[in-house]
Amino acid sequence: MRSIFGTSRLHGALMCGLLALGSAGGAIAADRTLTAQDYAQAERYMPYNTMPLVDHMVSTVHWLDGTHFWYVDHDASGDHYLRMDAATGKAESLLDQAKLAAALDKAGKHDIKADKLSISDYRVAADGRDEITIGGTHYLCNLKAAGECVDKATVVKTGKEPGVLSPDRKQEAFIRNWNLWVRDVATGKETQLTTDGVENFGYATDNAGWKHTDNAILEWSPDSKHIATFQQDQRKTGDMYLVVTKLGHPELQAWKYPLAGDKDVTMIERVIIDVPAHKVVRLKMPPDQHRSSLCDDVSCGEDGGWDDVKWAPDSKTLAFVSTSRDHKHETFRIADAANGNVRTVFHEDVATYYESGNGAVNWRYLPETNEAIWFSERNNWGNLYLYDLNNGQPKRAITTGEGNVTEVLKVDAKTRTVWFRGVGRTPGVNPYYQQFWKVSLDGGEPVLLTPEPADHTITLSDDGKYFVDSYSTTSKPTVTVLRDANDGRSVATVATADIKRLLATGWQPPEQIVVKARDGKTDLYGLMFKPTHFDPAKKYPIVDYVYPGPQTGSVRTFGFAPSEYDNQSLAELGFIVVAIDGMGTPWRSKAFHDAWFGSMGDNTLPDQVTAIKQLAQRYPWIDLDRVGIWGHSGGGNTTADAMFRYPDFFKVGWAESGNHDNREYEDDWGEKWQGLLVTNKDGTTNYDNQANQLLAKNLKGKLMLVHGSIDDNVPPYSTFLVVDALIKANKDFDMLILPNMHHGYAVDTPYVTRRRWDYFVQNLAGDTPPKEYALKPWPWR
Structure with missing residues (x-):
């Protein structure tokens, strides 16, 4: 699901294990016996072995x-x-x-x-x-x-609660006993700001169901005197339960976790706190949904914060966006910090779901000129529009045409200039390559500041005069330069990556591939990994590493990476491995992203199947009779779905921590991508098309289901629904339950990775793996 899968939360996990149950029907007769040396060769291309061999690769500053x-x-x-x-x-x-x-x-x-x-x-x-x-x-x-x-x-003696630092760096706000406090950074003195916070109705609390931390969600005003936050009401929200495995009485974990279709879900009451006066001003509006215009939490970024709230430079007003429960209706509002008055300025309504960008909320508040920058996909592409805050009407399009604005990095209100990252705006360039642009609020064509046909990571200086640009492709290592933000000219070279030590191991980059989607017209982009000992005279089984979206895809980056998870390592064991971003994933057009809205059981599988068939026609060394698939989280869902929906095509599947039915997952995820739950008179629902347990009876091949027993992102009950259906259908399958593991598998990751290698080696390639090869602990985790 979202972060579930994502960037972050999701993919960083390559997982863990302990309990294995069952065995599925006839394995292919073994052809060769792999040795520990074969596995050691594969392990050479794991991230913890390849990353240290790349010199002078500076991707962030x-x-x-x-x-x-x-x-x-x-x-x-x-x-x-x-x-x-x-x-x-x-x-x-x-x-x-x-x-x-x-x-x-x-x-x-x-x-x-x-x-x-x-x-x-x-x-x-x-x-x-x-x-x-x-x-x-x-x-x-x-x-x-x-x-x-x-x-x-x-x-400085203070409490241990994590704090949010004020702009002047003199105070930090934190949560204690459901109330908001501030502490003086220099002295550690603590002051309580609110007093009426109670259990499950506390201030600034961070609980999205799938995520629940002690962090405070808030936005300080520029003058460090006010805090915009909320009192989060979960008193009627349903609970989630997990049990820790240990000797003796089990330990129960319980927290608020709303599900799709629940009558009562988490709500927020917006407030502004005058810090010096210790005064709470409640905004004069009804409670709002716990929603975001970007992700499935009110806090989307890695650094926390409240993305859909923007203060005015003078700290007197703030703008915010309210998102409806189904993500189809957005409302732009302005609040007065002194009295809590709220003015509704404009709305945007969409047929499927609204998003305010890729990777960042892109709207901006410009009170000095009574304007706002608004992101919209109304022309099928993500563009920026300038709105008049006096009448709520659009004044002009800031950007137009094909290609998306992905992240607005800076707005200079005085020069009326916007700097942004974008994709698909340069003809002939890979549509996933991020490039950096500037454009005037007053019209005119955007100016490309990073002309190299590569993927660009940008770090802009605080004053916006310079930016550091790290650019690369899958085959061209990272070059990092300092550039002038006005015209993009190079000021200095920061670093140029050197991969000689990596190449000495026999390493080779993945091959970028382009195939047609299910419609026979749309280009799909992906990566293909071949063994370094590749022999075109042989036939190779193919493994599809999949993440279906909708919030991200199978390919982590089209820039340089010495390892894409363990894709190359798996290829070393005698496979062709592919990762393909199918329709329904982001970064392309709105229509591309919406391809299977309301039918999440699609999971990009029609694209995966047609892509693999095209590759087999293109390359005779791909064995179309031996196709495997694996993924984690959303990819685990897709893997089981593939084994049930295309049982004659996919022969072996490894499904990790899958959200196999989104009625068993937190509310915001499914309700955004599948729609609000509707139950028909005959008991069927609009969610039946994505419920893997309803298709489990179709299983023919070998399927491994993996889940952590205390996964608080995707609770293990989602996998148990599929297990129950397989048992009732009298189907053979395999299962690996990881005691006391969460959504990522932490110290069990090497074990699970090795077991996955074994599973494909034995059941897809027909070979015999070495006995209990031990992968190294993953120090980079």
Whole structure:
């Protein structure tokens, strides 16, 4: 499901295990016996082995101010922390790494090495010391003399609740006992802001069902004096239950988890808190849905925050967008921070679902000119429109034509300029390659600032004068340059990736492939992985790694990556592995994305089948009689669906943590992509077309079902529905239950990965795997 699958939450998982049940019908007669050396060769291409072999690949940087940024430059001798001056293009050491490592060791962090510091955040504190974050611990370090570091928590005594820092960095807001508090960063003094928060009706609480954390969801005003947040009402929301496996009495886990079709779901009451006055101003409007214009949570970004709320620069008003339960109706509103008055400005209604961008909420509030930038796919593509806030009417289209604005990175209200990432806007370029543009609010053609036909990752300076551009393709390693944001000219080269050490292992990049979709017209893009010992005279079974969408696809990136999960590793064992973004996935046109709205059982499978058939016609070394499929989360759903819906085509499937029926998953996911639940007079529903258990009787091939026993994203009951149906249909199948594992498999990941390799080797290739090969622990997890 969404994040479930996504970017983040989803794919980072390559999973875990313990309990195996059952065995399915006749395996192919073994042809060859693989050795531990064969598996070791496959393991050479796992991410933890390939990533360290890429030198000088800088994909992200961290701006310190308008003219300085820091980054990590890795080579064979380790990680080097550097700081570049954008004005001169000169780089120097960010800090003395050996001195820092020694100081951290004295401070009690004994597992640190100077060449592998793993710093996640760095800044200069107000007193001039270096403020460094490693592994979630914040250190204050004085490296000017002998070198000394102290854990910041031992200097300023505060509670342990995670806080949201104010813009002036003097306060942080946090949740305690369902109420919102602030603490003074310098002294640790804590002040309670609200007093009427109670269990399941608390302030700023972070609970989307599939996600439930202690983080506070809020937006500070620019002047650091007000907080926009909500009181989240879950008092009528249904509960989810899981049980931890242990000796003795089991431990029950329970939390609020609304399901699709529930009469009562989570609601929010919007408030603005005057921090100095400790005053709560409740917005004068009915309770709102716990929804987002972008994702299936009110907080979509990795850094938290409340995406659909934007403060005015003067902190007197804020704009926000309300999303209906079914995501078909969006309402743009403006609130007065002093009295809570709310004005509705305009609406957008759509037939399927509305999204405000890809990867980021793209609308902006421009109160100085009484305007707003609004994102819409009304012409079948994601474009930006300028609205008049006085009358709620559109003034003009800011961008037009084919291709999508994916992320607005900056708006300069004075020069009336917008900088944005976009895809599909340059003819002849892979439509998934992100490029960077600027455009005027007052009309005119957008200006392309990154002309290279490659995928571009952009990090814009705080003042918008410069940006760092890291660009690459699947076969061309990353080049990172500093550029002028006005015209895109190169100011300095930051780093150029060197893959000589990687190539020495025999590594080869995946091949980009293009096939036709189910309609015979639309181009589909994907990646194909072949063994490094590929022999065109042989016939190879093919494995389809799948993630169906709708919020992401099977291909993580069309930019450079030394490993795409374990796709190359699996190929090394004698397979052709493909990942293909079928219709129903994002980044293309609205029609492409909407291809199977309301029929989630589609799962891109018609595209996957026709694509594999086309590849088999194109390449005689693909064996169309031996087709396997696997995926995690949404891909686990798709895998089981494929084995049931196309039982004569897919012979072997490995389904991990699948949301096999979205009535058993959190409400926002299914209700966005499938629609609100409707039950007919005969008891059938509009969700029946996506329920895997209703098709389980069709199974013919070998199917492994995998799930973590305490998966709080996709609870294991979703897989149990399919298990129950298979048993009642007298079908053989395999199952692997991972005790005390969540949606990602953590320390069990190597075990599950090896078992998956074994499953395809034995049942699809007809070979014999080595006995209990042990993959290394995954240090990068």
